[in-house]
Amino acid sequence: MxxxxxxxxxxxxxxxxxxxxxxxxxxxxxxxxxxxxxxxxxxxIESGRALPPLTIDKHIRSSDIVQWRPATVAGHWLGAFSVLLNRNQNGRPGYWLATPMLLQEGSREAVMVLRGWFPQVLTPDAMPEFPLPEGRQTVSGDIALRVPRLFELWNFGAKPVAQLPQQIPQSSGPLPQVQNLDLAEFAKVSGLHMLPLVLMQTGPSEQGLVRDWPHPSIxxxxxxxxxxxxxxxxxxxxxxxxxxxxxxxxxxxxxxxxx
Missing domain, CATH: 1.20.58 (Methane Monooxygenase Hydroxylase; Chain G, domain 1)
Structure with a gap:
């Protein structure tokens, strides 16, 4: 066979x-x-950083808002409007401190500034304070189109969970802590007119705030x-x-x- x-x-x-x-x-x-x-x-990234520094004001053109472009903004800090974002830094849990800067007194236009990172504290009573100078200040940094997001697995496919309080600033209590910060939502609860950009503050660390911002893998x-x-x-x-x-x-x- x-x-x-x-x-x-x-x-x-x-x-x-x-x-x-x-x-x-x-x-x-x-x-x-x-x-x-x-x-x-x-x-x-290289193209953005090669551009001349941008001076941020309320008349800024959308075409000038380029990711990673160096920029400066002058205004008054709104410390009471600060928000904490849960973020790890080199494997250590902690927070980003985000504070808006008012461009002109008497106006509502503001820019969100990421001021830096600090490590997590064990109790709310141990939360450090980061006093802000009074008067008109100038801050330098790199432009981001929004606050870098942290992926929330628990919200995937589900209704988003409200994070910000209904009104900012709050009359009392600690600063709000969130996973992600949306500028439109922040504008709604704060009454500020937020420019469509975020400034990641650069320069040497101060008051214990670390300014080592995340970069995409290249x-x-x-x-x-x-x-x-x-x-x-x-x-x-x-x-x-x-x-x-x-x-x-x-x-x-x-x-x-x-x-």
């Missing part, structure tokens, strides 16, 4: 090798796409390295598939000749 050349195990192996080849190639292409995205991000070489690995796996799987097909072809030829 003539023995079957291909059984279900052989077919399964061939299909698996073909699928692995396609999957590995797809993963390699995805890593190359991620590398391109990171190069674009790096270029945007290490495209890492993704390129991963892509090469995936393409190497794809080549191995494709070579194994080719060898298996050649062996089957040779066995088929041998069986045909012997019959």
């Amino acid at each position: 003539k023995r079957k050349l291909i059984n279900w195990k052989t077919v399964t192996m061939l299909i698996l090798l073909a699928l692995l080849t396609v999957i590995f190639v797809s993963l390699g292409r995805w890593q190359l796409h991620r590398a391109d995205e990171r190069r674009v991000i790096a270029q945007r 290490d495209a070489d890492t993704n390129t390295g991963y892509a090469i690995q995936w393409f190497a796996f794809a080549a191995i799987a494709a070579l194994a598939l080719l060898i298996s097909l050649i062996r089957l072809r040779l066995k088929s030829t041998k069986e045909t000749s012997s019959s």
Whole structure:
């Protein structure tokens, strides 16, 4: 009786090798796409920082608001309107301190300034104070289009949980603590007219506030390295598939000749 050349195990192996080849190639292409995205991000950061410093005022044009552009703003601190954002810094829990700066006395236009990070305290009574100078002040920093967000897993697919109090400033109690701060929501509860940007204050740390702001990953070489690995796996799987097909072809030829 003539023995079957291909059984279900052989077919399964061939299909698996073909699928692995396609999957590995797809993963390699995805890593190359991620590398391109990171190069674009790096270029945007470099382009923004290369622009001349922007002076922020209420007449600022939207075309001048560029991510990572250096900027300065002059105004009066509104310390009572400050908000704390829960953020980790190098693995340590703590807070970002966000305080709006009023551009002109008697007006409502303001800019949100991220002043820095400080470590978490054990009790509300131990919360440090960060006094602000009175009078008109000038602050320098880098522009962000919004307050960098912290992904909230517990809100995924669910109704967002209200975080800010109904009114800011509050008559008493500690500063509000939130996970994320939306400028439109803050404007609604504070009555301020917030400019559509955030200033991440730069300069040396002061009063214990650390100004080491997060940056998006721009290490495209890492993704390129991963892509090469995936393409190497794809080549191995494709070579194994080719060898298996050649062996089957040779066995088929041998069986045909012997019959």
